[in-house]
Amino acid sequence: MEVEVKAKKAKEASRKMAVLDTETKNRALINMAEALLENADKILKANEKDVLEAERRNLKASLVDRLKLDEKRIKAMAEGLKEVASLKDPVGDIEEMWIRPNGLQIGKMRVPIGVIGMIYESRPNVTADAAGLCLKAGNAVILRGGSDAINSNIAIASILAEAAYKSGIPEGAIQLIENTDREEVNRMMKLNGLIDLIIPRGGTSLIKNVIENSTVPVIETGVGNCHIFVDESANFEMAKDIIVNAKVQRPGVCNAVETVLVHKGIAERFLPVMVKELSSHGVEIRGCELTKRICPDVKEATEEDWATEYLDLILAVKVVENIDEALEHISKYSTGHSESIVTENYTNAMRFLKSVDSAAVYVNASTRFTDGGEFGFGAEIGISTQKMHARGPMGLKELTTYKYVILGSGQIRK
């Protein structure tokens, strides 16, 4: 019953949070950051337990690395909270206000969503990031991290909740579910009326489970099978730089490119240049038949490659007849995250922008820019790959909703 009790407390807290002034919220964020730094030892001790347990269970080295905290990572969490304090508070903004013929003034006011449930995996820094962003946007948050990081999460969440409470934030605004049973999360996803939104962050199976079982609204964050289309008129140098950047700069993230489509008219000249450059960066290429004919050393791509988010130094390459085939391929395999065209042709640039149905559609830029910070939003809580409520990088504004405020002078409906 932990989750029900905590959700009820969160709901109560959210009512008080909604009318909290920005100064109080900012002061709390600064104090939360300080508290993390002051209690670093406590966090590291708890984290050590998690890491030892993970090693005992022979968890993959990459997962253990995600889990592991050190002074530097704790400092980064604290910096993150301070950055959120410096961001503009969207709550109370009236974005539009118009007047009706009968004199009613109607405004659209930004307000918090209420109670947000975060369901995530092993990275304990999500605990601090999510708590900070939800708090600044005036929401109460219920955190449900992975069992791997439970000791770290309990330490971080209790430090944050205490610092927030001491700074005037209502009790229950930041709560962690300590029971790591699967049953607990299943019940959490059914708490309509208490939880307003659930944001899952993690691998495909976690996200799929939440979408299939949650009756509370969900924002899908997600998988990025991102494409770059090199058009016939592309500047080769630019195309090469963009592709290398999008694949190599940080291959393990969702906005890295996974498939490059190359216009047939330039394939013979461009592919050798591109393959050479990528190979020098250690990228394995998996090409279509035509790619293999032009660059015989590349591996052959299978149907599966077009649909794969490698998150690794591997790139699928396909030669296409024209922009139509490129659009067709993207429409079939894209996960709706980020796609880019490299072209000097105005009409094709506009057509690509209009036709591609993804959260971020680029002309002549790397897909790696799909990120709250790069978009100018400050911190982000995730990147939405679905279409309802929020799409692409989600910052503070995406953690709010709106209500209509209507100023009358006695109007009645005729």
Place this chain on the structure above:
Amino acid sequence: MEVEVKAKKAKEASRKMAVLDTETKNRALINMAEALLENADKILKANEKDVLEAERRNLKASLVDRLKLDEKRIKAMAEGLKEVASLKDPVGDIEEMWIRPNGLQIGKMRVPIGVIGMIYESRPNVTADAAGLCLKAGNAVILRGGSDAINSNIAIASILAEAAYKSGIPEGAIQLIENTDREEVNRMMKLNGLIDLIIPRGGTSLIKNVIENSTVPVIETGVGNCHIFVDESANFEMAKDIIVNAKVQRPGVCNAVETVLVHKGIAERFLPVMVKELSSHGVEIRGCELTKRICPDVKEATEEDWATEYLDLILAVKVVENIDEALEHISKYSTGHSESIVTENYTNAMRFLKSVDSAAVYVNASTRFTDGGEFGFGAEIGISTQKMHARGPMGLKELTTYKYVILGSGQIRK
């Protein structure tokens, strides 16, 4: 398998719909309106079957009335489609565009949602309204009306789909599920990847069923247990007019008032005036103890009354200590639709606007204005009482989403 086949066709159609120009969509809407008028006989004949069947099954008279079409109602449907044609097309609008320090230009572009599933009950006019709005916003629509109206719906949908297709709208943009088995709708709600959004319209049990069983995102439209709070400083004449309007002008709709809260300081003077006026309009009052003491003729309210959406000439009345108790009561019983304060006190007006967590919050106006037309949106597809994506009246813009379009000149991420 009808719904899967139709959903696949809708998905294909939605890709073409997304890039359709406004002129083609408008021409289609006009032609659809004309086709309804030209085929009125066919529609009335089909409707007669539904009505006879409903009468044979002894359906409530009010339900039979909702079901029944006549020349006038068909004309109203046609007018509705023409009105949608005259509304501004939101698709392609770039609401904001900003430039980043690295020169990237980032814009937020309105785009269609994709495929929208409408699940509704007996009113066959929803078939035309929903088809028109979804089409104008660039979406494909799958209509699933109630079995009571199935013959009417088949007639209307086939006339609309044919007129749309002849006007250049892709095949599959408007489709009705003809199989009225419950299994069919259950499968429809699980078609993630093919259907992007489901909007249920109907009674509480229909909406509840969709929320509990849909894995596709849902926008809850809804129940309105609306409140008016008469503050101590209220202008009595204004308060009386607003309450009478909100209760009497059309009691069967979701934005009608169901509970009036009266400040204790004016209860003795205001209640008799209000009760007298409402009684003269045939309204039954159910009052709290204090209300009964002041107006001994009113019925006594039970706990259930505070939570009831009467949709009838019945009004619950409660005397409250102050604005705090009014806010507390609203927070406890409101369904998040529309609430109004009648006051001359600036501070209380601002506090009410800020504190009440409903889709529409009024000062000195009737709750009856919560309506797409009254807000200036033109037609509406429903009134959202949830917080994700859209809140309050949903017009064309709420049937779209956005994507980021990013114009670069070779930018790569550092």
